[in-house]
Amino acid sequence: MALLTGIDLHKAYGPEVIFSRVSLSVPHRARVAIVGPNGIGKTTLLKVLSGQEAPTSGTVHLARSARLGYLPQEVGRLGGRSLWEECLEALSELRSQEARLAELAEELGQRPDDQELLDRYGRLQHLFEVAGGYTYESRVKQVLTGLGFSPVDYEMPLDHLSGGQRTRAWLARLLLAAPDLLILDEPTNHLDVQAVEWLESYLKDWDGAVLMVSHDRYFIDQVANHIYEMTLNGFETYRGNYTHYLQQREERWEERRQYYASELARMQKELDYIRRNISGQRVQMAKGKLSRLSRDILAVEQLGFEGVRGKKWGEMGVDGKTFRVEEAAQRLSALHVPDNQLKELKLRIKPRHRSGNIVLRAEDLTIGYPDKPLFHLDEMELRRQECVALIGPNGSGKTTFLRTLLRQNPPLAGDLQTGASLKIGYFAQAHEGLNPNLNLIEEIDRVGTGMLEREIRGYLGRFLFTGEDHYKPVGVLSGGERGRLALAKLALLDANFLLLDEPTNHLDIPGQEVLQQVLTDFDGTILMVSHDRYLIDALATQIWEIDPARQEIEIFKGSYKQYKGAQESQPAEKAAKPVETAQPAHTTTQEKSAAPALSKNERQRIESRISRLEERIISLEDQLDALTRQLQNPPSDADQIQQMGEDFAYLEAELQQALAEWEKEHAKIGEGQRS
Secondary structure, X not given: OOOEEEEEEEEEEOOEEEEEEEEEEEOOOOEEEEEOOOOOOHHHHHHHHOOOOOOOEEXXXXXXXXXXXXXXXXXXXXXXXXXXXXXXXXXXXXXXXXXXXXXXXXXXXXXXXOHHHHHHHHHHHHHHHHOOOOOHHHHHHHHHHHOOOOHHHOOOEHHHOOHHHHHHHHHHHHHHHOOOEEEEEOOOOOOOHHHHHHHHHHXXXXXXXXXXXXXXXXXXXXXXXXXXXXXXXXXXXXXXXXXXXXXXXXXXXXXXXXXXXHHHHHHHHHHHHHHHHOOOOOHHHHHHHHHHHHHHHHHHHHHHHHHHOOOOHHHHOOOOOOOOHHHHXXXXXXXXXXXXXXXXXXXXXXXXXXXXOXXXXXXXXXXXXXXXXXXXXEEEEEEOOOEEEEEOOOOOOHHHHHHHHOOOOOOOEEEEEEOOOOOEEEEOOOOOOOOXXXXXXXXXXXXXXXXXXXXXXXXXXOOOOOHXXXXXXXXXXXXXXXXXXXHHHHHOOOOOEEEEEOOOOOOOHHHHHHHHHHHHHOOOEEEEEOOOHHHHHHHOOEEEEEEOOOOEEEEEEOOHHHHHHHHHHOHHHHHHOOOOXXXXXXXXXXXXXXXXXXXXXXXXXXXXXXXXXXXHHHHHHHHHHHHHHHHHOOOOOHHHHHHHHHHHHHHHHHHHHHHHHHHHHHHHHHHHHHO
């Protein structure tokens, strides 16, 4: 049985519908990420599922005795306790056992020969030990350290914490409480990269289930094994992580486009037959076809192509009506193939002129302020069409370095040279270049392109600004809207060298995807500061990491994935000196001789087993797909819904087991090949 089930959920505030017809199920140990554009209702859905708000209609069912923990985007006041005391509150049952053990120990001191008392103490001590009673303080320290707190923060009153610190404190308490289901709304918002990576590792080993909303695509990729997508057209489910979701979504959209087009072609063919024969010898057949065509058109008009797909007429609940031939033709021409893709940014950044091959060169460079040097760089060269990701802890000097390149902050020492024919485009993290007192049209006009007002309005439409938005003061825009306006200005600069400071901040996932594709196609050079590891992994050809402890930049030539691999495989070398090139991981003698070579017969048996497992996996996936579609349009019988939820959980467990066995068999072949 699923831990959490939502059936036909609908939420509205007065006349404003936030979402409708949402059905979902969260199986045991599932890692579910809900994705979709800003404003689609993801946060509201989490509030409904966690019991913070009631649905306008529909039902939410939490499995009996299951415990649920909810992390909102922003946590309010938590009371007067210290951070340490708040975390211990999550372990109140364990601490009660500890206190009871202390009482029993005191009684035993007075009655050492009481066998019944001794047995009771032994039973409780065993339960306490199994539950982690002797290590809970270490667990608290591990979680707090992982989430970025230092020991000096432990006794800090919660009232003195910032909003971001309060959110991290509540997340720590939730992790220590270990509920059966964690519901997390943007859990990475107030975490640095190191803390996010720690949380990823922690959630991978989590014994319960996780349901989350996040804009961090890399985090979703590392943690999620199910993706639930909210769109204006409905709610869809995908299996796998974020990368798998992108592949499956495109395949699903393409299959649907082909289906819709074939259905339109079929109905057009029927209409052509009707027109040719409605007044001829085959009039009765033509009338019958007209009746069926009218019925098909009505069903698509009311339910959509996907709503009628695979259904019999009696299941649709659509009243039949026969049109006249011309009315059928008009209605058929009004049907169109649905566009599954949401409105997206129409962003294009193209340099007007080519820069020189050498874009930046520096020697013996010191960055910072007269009273606070931040880091030193011995030597650096950046060439045309490379993309550098500048990473490091908050406050280490990343933005200061960008301002130094812009000549806003002079270097403290050393030589910094820029290449020939450079035109720099700068995207500021806080969008300082925007004038809050101007409206959007006036702000775009400041770029000096000479566009007319109607041309500016059309251009703003490409960045999802419509109608009266054009006359809003910049100062009232949301963070996401300011980010889109800053990108609109950047695209008009015709720059060939982009300096980007957190360019995906405040962008929803569809916006991040568009920006990533635009930067992939950019025919120039990029130096970016970003916490978006998915963007870095897709674009970067070099990683420059600021080490504040050593006050140095380490330059790694390679992708983010290669950089992470080098970090994991060569920690000693990395600690000793800056990493300059990606080196392959060394294989130890023990690793080389870890497994004997497979015989021909053994390999054939394993391959046969893999083939059977793959057939089993495909069958289970097909059954889950069919059940998912049924849950999206559930029956009215509550017992039947309950049975469907149990069937879903059983099939999901079977699928996970089959996948684990498949991976295990493949690993045997891999070990045999390495031997």
